[in-house]
Amino acid sequence: MSQWPDTRILDLLGIELPIIQAPMAGATTSAMVIAASNAGGLGSMPAAMLSVEQLREELKTIRQHSQRPINVNFFCHQPPAADEQRARDWKNLLAPYYRELGVDFDAPTPVSNRAPFDHAACEVIEALRPEVVSFHFGLPEKSLLDRVKATGAKVLSSATTVEEALWLEQQGCDAIIAMGYEAGGHRGMFLSDDLSSQIGLFALVPQIVDAVKVPVIAAGGITDARGVAAAFVLGASAVQVGTAYLFTPEAKVSASHHKALRTAKASETAVTNIFTGRPARGILNRVMRELGPMSDKAPAFPLAGGALMPLRTKGESDFSNLWAGQAFTLGVELTTAQLTRKLADEGLAKLINR
Template sequence: MSNTLFNTELAIIQAPMAGVQNAQLAVAVCEAGGLGSLPCAMLSKEQLINELDYLTHHTNKPYNLNFFCHQVSPYSEAEQQQWHELLSPYFAEFEIDASQFSRKASRQPVDQQVIDTIATYKPPVVSFHFGLPNQEIIAQIKAWGGKVLSSATTLDEARWLKERGVDAIIAQGKEAGGHRGCFLSMDLSSQPSTEQLVHDCLCLDIPIIAAGGISTPEQVKMFKELNVAAVQVGSAYLLCEEATTSALHREALKTTAANNTELTTLFSGRPARGIRNRIMQELGAMPTQAPAFPYASIALTALRLKAEAQGSSGFSPLWCGERFKAREGINAKQITALLMQGWQS
């Protein structure tokens, strides 16, 4: 990397991508000279330890652990009923009995117990999505020498993060695949492109990392010339050998991804960018009946499993950023080297 922010050779961060990767991809990017990331928000304590053990035994390079900081609100019976009514034709189609579905959140925000679990590993970088945890947790990470990052989707969010002591800000433009990192406002109309957001945030006198719609060396070069500290790239790794991207997701990426993504709340309750599929087309990408994050995923996961068993990705979250460029038969090291040609040119 052109600076010593993360003590890596290259100015690239592999975006944490829950559901399509494990520690193997993170290790590959670390070994290629970038900052590999492990998505931890959906891991149990045992899974987290297993992934960290694999990661730390297979690389001695800096790495990043990523966690969610969302607020968990109650999920009422009335909200569940409204959501199930909208989905009832699909429950009938796939013969799903939704009457016993839980109203408990499967994804919990980072807490002290999680920090206690990772503290013995002293991860060099810890990043957050949907804001930040409390200041005590931030202080603990910094006490072991860890750097703290978080995503901002607006200048207001970037200022908020700087005021709370992050070491760098990930400027997540609206082109980014997967979940938006928004936390001060859910008004998507206020969220600019990656280029505009980077321009906005550079006035803050803190390292800025560009994220969203970056898939070519030319785009990397453009952001380097804007004086970002690094670029964060996710979708470009989705087809690589080390990713756990499903066969159905890979097929969609290869055939329909380009210019066919949309922000949707259907799959989790929070806006996230993915390839337009059957349920997005039939219900609209942002139905008002979708419950708050992460409750929408309870019913959608059941539909997804049934549909995927029949070879359909019509109910799957096919996360992908804009300007996706399909590259088959390539590994993470090759992708990292290709993108960094733009930084080094």
């Protein structure tokens, strides 16, 4: 029998440890997912930056090396309407950097894209049947969600407010990921675009726990056993950990991201929209400092990154997103399997011995 004080997520998802490796688009690899699941946690494959063919191949690879439950994560945003004037204004704001770095300003602007969950992605889920499917920025339309649930997959989604958690529960989510303001990467907010509505994890988790009947997963700023134990004390049934996995050898991060994670100061993260057009937390770099982390000129998600792409070829660290949560300085150099077990073993020990 499990010694964890709340086993609802373990029972719901069929996993041994209440540790969910967060799906981090661009950084998560199939090797990370395999290692996290085989260690007893829940490995999560992000699909937003993969084509349908790539997603299918990644899931096949994972299945070849693990028969444990896995999670596949999708974005649920609406693709924006074209706004050529806003795109021109944004690129003009970046023009000084083009001149400084000798980048051709008049060349066509690359397209920065994140794919939302759609019919084609749903067909992959129906064919390969992952045990868990999670969503970011709300949920897909009901017909698609019904098809996902018909496969037997458990459905999770992120809530950044109590109101979002209640909405997700009403739409049939099996568990809620309570995403605190500390979390790295894109905010999961979807009922409001007002950043002042965002709540820290310690305030958010108990309020969501009290508001919904389904189990709650705590996410944001959890990097070591202390965070795991604290989440359970606050009423969570599991934790979702992202930034700590960026320190593992299975993570795919750029040289500049790798360096920033290991050298930046604890206070040097901010929520920014300039890399994608949607608020996301990352380590401060030159373009965030000089333009300000939030800009009303940034094109709608996910288009803002296109004009930055050519600049990265000459100044990667200055113009690339360096996603990280606020507790990134607590990251340690371990393999994915070691980290998963360490978080669980030491977190449980703190709960039992407190």
